[in-house]
Amino acid sequence: MWKAVVTAAVAFVLLFCRSSTLDNGLARTPPMGWLAWERFRCNVDCVDDPYNCISEELFMQMADRLAEDGWKELGYNYLNIDDCWMSMDRDEQGNLYANKTRFPNGIKKLADYVHSKGLKLGIYLDFGTHTCGGYPGSIKYLQKDAETIAGWGIDMLKMDGCYANVSDMSWGYPDMEMYMNKTGRPILFSCSWPAYAGGIKVDYSVLAKHCNAWRNYDDIQDSWDSVTHIIDWFGDNQDVLAPVAGPGHWNDPDMLIVGDYSLSYEESKAQMAMWAILAAPLFMSNDLRSISPEARSILMNKEVIRISQDSLGMQGRRVIKGTNKVETWIRQVQTKDTFAVAFLNRREDGMPYNHTLTLGSLNFTSTMGYEVVDVYDNHRYGHFKLDTKLTVSIDPNGVVFVYAYPSK
Numbered sequence: 001m002w003k004a005v006v007t008a009a010v011a012f013v014l015l016f017c018r019s020s021t022l023d024n025g026l027a028r029t030p031p032m033g034w035l036a037w038e039r040f041r042c043n044v045d046c047v048d049d050p051y052n053c054i055s056e057e058l059f060m061q062m063a064d065r066l067a068e069d070g071w072k073e074l075g076y077n078y079l080n081i082d083d084c085w086m087s088m089d090r091d092e093q094g095n096l097y098a099n100k101t102r103f104p105n106g107i108k109k110l111a112d113y114v115h116s117k118g119l120k121l122g123i124y125l126d127f128g129t130h131t132c133g134g135y136p137g138s139i140k141y142l143q144k145d146a147e148t149i150a151g152w153g154i155d156m157l158k159m160d161g162c163y164a165n166v167s168d169m170s171w172g173y174p175d176m177e178m179y180m181n182k183t184g185r186p187i188l189f190s191c192s193w194p195a196y197a198g199g200i201k202v203d204y205s206v207l208a209k210h211c212n213a214w215r216n217y218d219d220i221q222d223s224w225d226s227v228t229h230i231i232d233w234f235g236d237n238q239d240v241l242a243p244v245a246g247p248g249h250w251n252d253p254d255m256l257i258v259g260d261y262s263l264s265y266e267e268s269k270a271q272m273a274m275w276a277i278l279a280a281p282l283f284m285s286n287d288l289r290s291i292s293p294e295a296r297s298i299l300m301n302k303e304v305i306r307i308s309q310d311s312l313g314m315q316g317r318r319v320i321k322g323t324n325k326v327e328t329w330i331r332q333v334q335t336k337d338t339f340a341v342a343f344l345n346r347r348e349d350g351m352p353y354n355h356t357l358t359l360g361s362l363n364f365t366s367t368m369g370y371e372v373v374d375v376y377d378n379h380r381y382g383h384f385k386l387d388t389k390l391t392v393s394i395d396p397n398g399v400v401f402v403y404a405y406p407s408k
């Protein structure tokens with residue numbers, strides 16, 4: 001009896017690890033880059049707003065910034081088009097093509113340009129009859145569209161799920177993955193399937209088999225409310241979500257809005273830290289042509305990026321939701337005993353809050369104690385035995401983000 005159970009368990013593990021996750025060699029760490037949607041939306045008015053409309057000009061300018069301002073070297077190497085790039089109709093052969101006024105040279109030329117800068121180009125399709133913005137959908141053209149984007153040299157596809165029945169997604173997303181595989185071009189596949197299927201009411205082992213990342217939940221908006229709403233949802237559903245993330249297949253809480261209009265400096269640090277804890281794809285949606293030095297320094301922080309890109313690929317968890325409105329989130333990194341810990345202050349009472357704890361209370365186990373160092377500024381908090389008190393001062397709507405690693 002036990003032998004049968006153990007054999008079954010081993011078979012399951014082998015199956016899951018060997019063949020049940022998407023094997024296109026991509027997204028071994030959470031992908032990074034820039035995505036147009038949150039900041040530039042479906043602005044197609046190139047007459048009155050040529051500088052900000054969805055056009056090849058906009059993407060070439062963002063490619064220049066990614067390549068020339070140090071982003072690419074840090075890992076931000078995908079430049080992603082979102083909705084509203086297409087012409088309203090397919091051509092006579094049923095092929096998609098870009099709006100000729102706004103993309104006069106077409107997507108292939110744009111891909112060549114982006115590749116010449118050492119970057120990768122992502123594009124957007126919708127599984128249903130139309131995209132969310134009303135442009136042609138892919139439901140009857142999956143193979144054709146896979147071949148089209150591969151022919152253009154596309155490196156990543158975000159496939160949305162507007163105007164589709166959720167029940168059709170269980171064949172549609174796998175079919176699209178199969179057709180992309182058949183083209184022979186590795187294309188990172190981001191699936192919006194769970195976001196339309198109610199977030200946790202999907203079989204994530206199937207998703208991991210066909211998608212490199214998936215949007216689980218609501219679109220992010222430019223507000224701290226939206227950021228915390230998403231963080232809360234990921235915390236509340238972590239028992240489902242955390243185990244399904246790993247190299248090649250990630251949960252996606254949506255874009256980074258650091259550098260946009262709404263977040264304060266502390267809130268920006270908090271979003272970046274939390275996205276690193278969550279092993280989330282890091283797609284900025286901001287204007288890289290005019291981003292502030294403060295926002296840039298947060299997005300470019302090498303130690304935060306190092307945690308995000310940790311090779312173990314383990315998604316962190318909310319381990320304490322304190323009655324004092326401080327949440328403790330932990331992600332295991334590098335070696336077994338090293339942790340990234342985010343203390344997230346959900347208080348709004350206008351002054352820094354001193355949060356006191358012991359590492360023993362976080363179930364840390366090394367009796368020799370831990371070195372605690374700030375991730376953002378390398379400040380050394382000191383050496384802490386399991387029962388030594390540690391106090392961190394966290395600004396309202398802010399985070400204190402530390403590494404803790406065992407040391408004498």
Ligand SMILES: *[C@@H]1O[C@H](CO)[C@@H](O)[C@H](O)[C@H]1NC(C)=O
Nearest residue numbers: 044045046087088099101102
């Ligand atoms: C291209 O986009 C412009 C708006 O910028 C729009 O007026 C025009 O109808 C679009 N063309 C097609 C063929 O969809």
Ligand SMILES: *[C@@H]1O[C@H](CO)[C@@H](O)[C@H](O)[C@H]1NC(C)=O
Nearest residue numbers: 128129139162163164165168
């Ligand atoms: C959803 O399914 C219903 C019933 O099969 C069908 O009538 C409808 O056209 C479908 N909608 C879409 C957007 O595919």
Ligand SMILES: *[C@@H]1O[C@H](CO)[C@@H](O)[C@H](O)[C@H]1NC(C)=O
Nearest residue numbers: 023024180181184185186187
């Ligand atoms: C297609 O799938 C096979 C089997 O999983 C894999 O070995 C191969 O690398 C894939 N090719 C592409 C281009 O994704």
Ligand SMILES: *[C@@H]1O[C@H](CO)[C@@H](O)[C@H](O)[C@H]1NC(C)=O
Nearest residue numbers: 351352353354355391392393
């Ligand atoms: C928080 O701790 C710091 C350093 O220990 C101290 O200077 C400060 O007064 C404390 N703040 C409050 C509100 O207790």
Ligand SMILES: *[C@@H]1O[C@H](CO)[C@@H](O)[C@H](O)[C@H]1NC(C)=O
Nearest residue numbers: 318319320328361362363364
């Ligand atoms: C520590 O472990 C105990 C017992 O398993 C558990 O109830 C508690 O939630 C854990 N605390 C943290 C912070 O992980």
